[in-house]
Amino acid sequence: xxxxxxxxxxxxxxxxxxxxxxxxxxxxxxxxxxxxxxxxxxxxxxxxxxxxxxxxxxxxxxxxxxxxxxxxxxxxxxxxxxxxxxxxxxxxxxxxxxxxxxxxxxxxxxxxxxxxxxxxxxxxxxxxxxxxxxxxxxxxxxxxxxxxxxxxxxxxxxxxxxxxxxxxxxxxxxxxxxxxxxxxxxxxxxxxxxxxxxxxxxxxxxxxxxxxxxxxxxxxxxxxxxxxxxxxxxxxxxxxxxxxxxxxxxxxxxxxxxxxxxxxxxxxxxxxxxxxxxxxxxxxx
Numbered sequence: 001x002x003x004x005x006x007x008x009x010x011x012x013x014x015x016x017x018x019x020x021x022x023x024x025x026x027x028x029x030x031x032x033x034x035x036x037x038x039x040x041x042x043x044x045x046x047x048x049x050x051x052x053x054x055x056x057x058x059x060x061x062x063x064x065x066x067x068x069x070x071x072x073x074x075x076x077x078x079x080x081x082x083x084x085x086x087x088x089x090x091x092x093x094x095x096x097x098x099x100x101x102x103x104x105x106x107x108x109x110x111x112x113x114x115x116x117x118x119x120x121x122x123x124x125x126x127x128x129x130x131x132x133x134x135x136x137x138x139x140x141x142x143x144x145x146x147x148x149x150x151x152x153x154x155x156x157x158x159x160x161x162x163x164x165x166x167x168x169x170x171x172x173x174x175x176x177x178x179x180x181x182x183x184x185x186x187x188x189x190x191x192x193x194x195x196x197x198x199x200x201x202x203x204x205x206x207x208x209x210x211x212x213x214x215x216x217x218x219x220x221x222x223x224x225x226x227x228x229x230x231x232x233x234x235x236x237x238x239x240x241x242x243x244x245x246x247x248x249x250x251x252x253x254x255x256x257x258x259x260x261x262x263x264x265x266x267x268x269x270x271x272x273x274x275x276x277x278x279x280x281x282x283x284x285x
Contacts, residue, residue, distance in 0.1 A: 035257065055258055068241060077217060085168075085171045170211060174205040177204070183196065213281060227241065
């Protein structure tokens with residue numbers, strides 16, 4: 001006798017579907033609608049097709065912001081992932097030292113993004129900031145408000161300080177999940193510390209590192225608050241990233257059509273890179 005099919009379980013999914021629809025899909029469709037229209041006024045709109053997309057994609061300022069954004073995200077991933085794993089390997093797996101290390105490690109993650117920018121704005125000042133005075137005292141002409149290189153390095157170091165603990169905590173959780181039997185077998189075989197990391201720990205960290213790569217890429221590619229507070233996008237446009245370019249279009253110039261078109265392109269670029277990263281890191285072999 002066939003068991004009757006009960007579809008009432010789908011009712012449990014309905015709240016989630018409604019929440020996603022109203023929090024994501026409806027705003028997204030609104031942005032898509034704006035991206036193909038010229039908003040002349042509250043009741044005046046003209047359909048322009050893909051004109052705003054052509055304008056945005058051929059904008060030299062966008063190309064510059066995209067180049068800076070890609071370089072920034074690449075440096076963030078190359079720096080924070082190995083550093084976070086190295087820190088996790090140094091934390092004891094048990095004991096009071098482990099708890100104390102985790103508490104101190106997680107402190108930067110508790111600081112709001114705008115406060116992080118303010119802290120580093122004062123910390124890196126060449127006249128009163130501890131970091132700025134120290135670097136200038138070594139004979140290096142350091143001024144992040146006047147030098148593009150100094151501004152870039154300051155924003156990058158700020159991001160590393162703020163977000164490397166996240167990678168370290170994820171890696172530490174992955175290390176804690178490895179059974180002791182693996183380490184015991186490695187010690188019996190006389191494996192070196194490097195061999196244990198390469199053949200036991202690193203493969204077991206693949207899942208958490210995939211999460212870390214996706215989180216850090218998406219966050220670094222959408223970064224706005226910290227560099228905006230610290231440098232305001234300057235000197236010049238040296239630290240103007242895509243999110244700041246979008247804000248200038250939508251808020252500063254009130255060009256809703258181009259801003260909406262750029263938002264769609266921005267969303268698709270993040271989606272594409274995240275898919276590529278996920279596919280590469282979860283591929284077998």
